[in-house]
Amino acid sequence: MSAPTPTSELFSLSGKTAVVTGGTRGIGMMIAGGLLAAGASVVIASRKADAVEAAVAELSATGPCTGLAADLSTEEGARSFAEAVMADNPAIDILVNNAGATWGAPLAEHDTASWSRVLDLNVQGVFHTTKFFLPALEAASSDEDPSRIINIGSIDGIHVPILESYSYSASKAAVHQLTRHLARHLAPRITVNAIAPGPFESKMMAATLENFGDQIAASAPLKRIGRADDMAGTAVFLASRAGAYLTGAIIPVDGGIATVG
Numbered sequence: 001m002s003a004p005t006p007t008s009e010l011f012s013l014s015g016k017t018a019v020v021t022g023g024t025r026g027i028g029m030m031i032a033g034g035l036l037a038a039g040a041s042v043v044i045a046s047r048k049a050d051a052v053e054a055a056v057a058e059l060s061a062t063g064p065c066t067g068l069a070a071d072l073s074t075e076e077g078a079r080s081f082a083e084a085v086m087a088d089n090p091a092i093d094i095l096v097n098n099a100g101a102t103w104g105a106p107l108a109e110h111d112t113a114s115w116s117r118v119l120d121l122n123v124q125g126v127f128h129t130t131k132f133f134l135p136a137l138e139a140a141s142s143d144e145d146p147s148r149i150i151n152i153g154s155i156d157g158i159h160v161p162i163l164e165s166y167s168y169s170a171s172k173a174a175v176h177q178l179t180r181h182l183a184r185h186l187a188p189r190i191t192v193n194a195i196a197p198g199p200f201e202s203k204m205m206a207a208t209l210e211n212f213g214d215q216i217a218a219s220a221p222l223k224r225i226g227r228a229d230d231m232a233g234t235a236v237f238l239a240s241r242a243g244a245y246l247t248g249a250i251i252p253v254d255g256g257i258a259t260v261g
C-alpha cells in the first residue's frame with residue numbers, strides 16, 4: 001500500500017474553482033465559506049445584486065470570492081449565469097446547486113403557481129444550471145480527479161414532513177433522483193452527489209425554528225440543529241480528493257432526524 005495522503009492534502013481545495021448558487025446566505029453561505037477556507041476560489045449567485053455584493057464582501061475575508069446576480073428559476077437565467085461565469089472561468093471544478101425555495105399552506109391552497117414557484121427553481125433550476133455548466137466541469141475533470149456536482153436536497157425528500165409543504169417535499173425527492181440519474185450519466189468524468197440537510201438556521205427556516213426550534217432539536221437523535229461546520233465539512237469532503245470515489249449518494253446531514261421519523 002502506498003503511504004496515506006496527508007489529511008491537509010486529502011481535504012484541500014487549493015487551486016479549485018467552485019460555483020455556489022444561493023451563496024448569499026444560509027446553507028449556501030455556509031458551504032461557500034467552507035470551500036473558501038479549504039483553499040478554493042468561489043463564485044456565488046442569487047437574484048438580488050445588493051445581497052450578492054454584501055456576501056462577496058463578507059466571504060472575501062476568507063478567500064477569493066466573486067458573485068453575480070442571476071435568477072436560476074428560468075432556463076434563460078441559468079444559461080446567462082453559466083455563460084457569464086464561464087467567460088472568466090473556462091474550467092469549473094465544483095458546482096453546488098444550492099438555491100432553493102419552499103412554500104407551505106393547507107392542501108386546498110396549493111395551486112399551479114405555488115407548484116411552479118417551487119419546482120421551477122428546486123428541480124428545473126438544478127437541471128438547467130448543471131446542463132449549462134457541463135463544458136466547464138468537463139474542462140476541469142481528469143481521470144484521477146473528476147469534477148464534482150453537489151446538489152442540495154433535503155431530509156423532507158426522504159421522510160414525510162409534518163408541515164404541509166407538498167411541492168417542496170416532492171421537489172426534494174426529485175432532486176435526489178435527479179442526482180442519481182445524472183451521476184450514472186456523467187460518470188466517470190463528473191461525480192454527482194446530494195446533501196440532504198436537516199434543520200439549519202437560515203431565512204427559509206427562520207419561522208419554523210422560531211416556533212418549533214426547541215422541539216425539533218429535542219426530537220433529533222443528536223439533540224441540536226445543524227451548524228455551519230456540519231454543512232461546510234460535508235461539502236468540503238465531497239468536493240475534495242477525499243470524496244472522489246462517491247457518486248449518486250444522498251447524504252443526510254440532519255443529526256439523525258431522517259432515521260427516526
Ligand SMILES: NC(=O)c1ccc[n+]([C@@H]2O[C@H](COP(=O)([O-])OP(=O)(O)OC[C@H]3O[C@@H](n4cnc5c(N)ncnc54)[C@H](OP(=O)(O)O)[C@@H]3O)[C@@H](O)[C@H]2O)c1
Binds near residue numbers: 023026202
Ligand atoms: N435551512 C434548512 O434547514 C434546510 C433544510 C433542508 C434543505 N435546505 C435547502 O438548502 C438550500 C438553501 O436553503 P436555505 O435554508 O439556506 O434558504 P435561504 O436562506 O432562503 O437561501 C436561499 C438562497 O437561494 C437564493 N435564491 C432564491 N431564489 C433564487 C433564484 N430564483 N435564483 C437564484 N437564487 C435564488 C437566495 O437569494 P435571493 O433571495 O437573493 O435570490 C438565497 O441566497 C435550499 O435548496 C433548501 O431547500 C435547507
